[in-house]
Amino acid sequence: MSMDLRELYQEIIIDHNRNPRNHHPLDDATTQANGFNPLCGDKLTVYVKLSNDVVADLSFVGCGCAISQASASLMTEAIKGKTIAEAHELFQKFHHMLTLDEEPQFSAMDKLTVLAGVKAFPARVKCATLAWHTLEAALNKDTAVVKTE
Amino acid sequence: MTSNASIKTSLDVNKIRKDFPVLNQKINDYDLIYFDNAATTQKPKAVIEAMTQFYEHDNSNVHRGVHALSVRATEHYEAARAKVKRFINAKSAKECIFVRGTTEGINLVAQSFVAPYIVPGEEILITHMEHHSNIVPWQMVCKNRGSILQVAPISYEGEILLDEFEKKLNDNTKFVAINYVSNALGTINPVKQMIEMAHAKGAKVLLDGAQAMAHLPVDVQDLDCDFYAFSGHKMYGPTGIGVIYGKEELLNGMPPYQGGGEMIQYVSFESTEFAAIPHKFEAGTPNIAGAIGLGAAIDYLSSLDLDAIADYEDQLLHYATEAVQSVHGFNLIGTAGHKVPVVSFVHGKIHAHDIGTILDSEGIAIRSGHHCAMPLMDFYGLAATSRMSLSFYNTQQEIDFFIEALKKVKEVFV
Numbered sequence: 022m023s024m025d026l027r028e029l030y031q032e033i034i035i036d037h038n039r040n041p042r043n044h045h046p047l048d049d050a051t052t053q054a055n056g057f058n059p060l061c062g063d064k065l066t067v068y069v070k071l072s073n074d075v076v077a078d079l080s081f082v083g084c085g086c087a088i089s090q091a092s093a094s095l096m097t098e099a100i101k102g103k104t105i106a107e108a109h110e111l112f113q114k115f116h117h118m119l120t121l122d123e124e125p126q127f128s129a130m131d132k133l134t135v136l137a138g139v140k141a142f143p144a145r146v147k148c149a150t151l152a153w154h155t156l157e158a159a160l161n162k163d164t165a166v167v168k169t170e
Numbered sequence: 171m172t173s174n175a176s177i178k179t180s181l182d183v184n185k186i187r188k189d190f191p192v193l194n195q196k197i198n199d200y201d202l203i204y205f206d207n208a209a210t211t212q213k214p215k216a217v218i219e220a221m222t223q224f225y226e227h228d229n230s231n232v233h234r235g236v237h238a239l240s241v242r243a244t245e246h247y248e249a250a251r252a253k254v255k256r257f258i259n260a261k262s263a264k265e266c267i268f269v270r271g272t273t274e275g276i277n278l279v280a281q282s283f284v285a286p287y288i289v290p291g292e293e294i295l296i297t298h299m300e301h302h303s304n305i306v307p308w309q310m311v312c313k314n315r316g317s318i319l320q321v322a323p324i325s326y327e328g329e330i331l332l333d334e335f336e337k338k339l340n341d342n343t344k345f346v347a348i349n350y351v352s353n354a355l356g357t358i359n360p361v362k363q364m365i366e367m368a369h370a371k372g373a374k375v376l377l378d379g380a381q382a383m384a385h386l387p388v389d390v391q392d393l394d395c396d397f398y399a400f401s402g403h404k405m406y407g408p409t410g411i412g413v414i415y416g417k418e419e420l421l422n423g424m425p426p427y428q429g430g431g432e433m434i435q436y437v438s439f440e441s442t443e444f445a446a447i448p449h450k451f452e453a454g455t456p457n458i459a460g461a462i463g464l465g466a467a468i469d470y471l472s473s474l475d476l477d478a479i480a481d482y483e484d485q486l487l488h489y490a491t492e493a494v495q496s497v498h499g500f501n502l503i504g505t506a507g508h509k510v511p512v513v514s515f516v517h518g519k520i521h522a523h524d525i526g527t528i529l530d531s532e533g534i535a536i537r538s539g540h541h542c543a544m545p546l547m548d549f550y551g552l553a554a555t556s557r558m559s560l561s562f563y564n565t566q567q568e569i570d571f572f573i574e575a576l577k578k579v580k581e582v583f584v
Binding site for chain 1: 539583
């Protein structure tokens, strides 16, 4: 396996795929949205519980490839406890990390950087961003299904 | 370890591989292993050169000019049509309409044959294993015309249930559209029998032949299908060209599909008369180079020992099937008795996309996804499968390497 691929499927991704964090529905969610990647069938629902302007709780359910599941799991860990404004900012940073040719703006300590490796596999970027686009839709109270096309 | 017997063939596969320039490259430092032929096939030099030759020496618009280049271009274009006629044993070349591909061919029949004549309550019958291109055009007709779409069920092995198919046929069934070979499963359907059953009920039949052309001899008169659609790029020809075959008497009775130049006899603002077939259905400047490329692909295939090819591909299929089954955890989807060399598989814990990416890192190209057959995926309760689709330029060694890579996929995840 090449180094690139090794980086992509690093322990953290495999771990988050096998034991996704916050992988359950949220009964008292303030808002939610559905996401779907028609290219491969990745499907998920993101649930958000807001307390004023803070994401008090965040979870997801769904099925899909390791990248999409791990990204969703890592996202819930990163966003929980942040304000809505911070959540939007993190989405932008994450999206840039995967789509622009820049050094990641996350600190090396930040777990989200493991997904930077997805950039080397353009066909998989949509897998990594699905959960984040869905979160954005939930926060913007867009109830239409988010698609990655 | 698989106890697979070695493949034996009279074909000189190494020599054949040299005909296909694209195969000679490395992907991520590994030799390319191209197992995605059902998506599109590679092109032999002869096809590429025929098209280049056209653009370098004979390029001109067809049918309209009196100058030398135009005459040459027209001759090449119509010669390609004659090659198609012989290749599928149509009664006449004018029954072979050039279109962009299978999808356009099916849409042409849906819009020009079925839609003008079908009435509310009448039925169109397809099967559960169809490609979206043989589902959506019929859904569109039904929505527009108030007709009803019926779906014939399949078995878990991926075979048509013939008695169930027959039960779905009734006096209201006006049209039947079925794939000859399934792109997702590799199943070869008993279409001759199905056509007889449909005709007995007064229904006309279209065959989606996209996946058949590269693997099976096709005789449209023997099959007695009313329409037959196929694509050049799935049979070693270029993209952007395909054929819709139709029985002459049916094509003659149909209104045009698209209007424009070429498909007319006479145009005035008071009235316009349409051309006779095939040109009635070929509006605008056609994909001339594409048609010539398709003709060259037919020539190339005809130069090969097609019986030896069929036997070799059958051995490849069995070798690959046994090999995938021998890796614990991978399950086959599509185990029909008669198949072309397509092997679809899943792993309980590893998503098709992840399998595809890891295989790609070792130079192996397979397809991961729903294969434009979402209803079929729903039938199996799956979002996606991984599909290897083979051709006569693939080898046993490539399959062996692929199996080692599959084992590595497991190591990453399990």
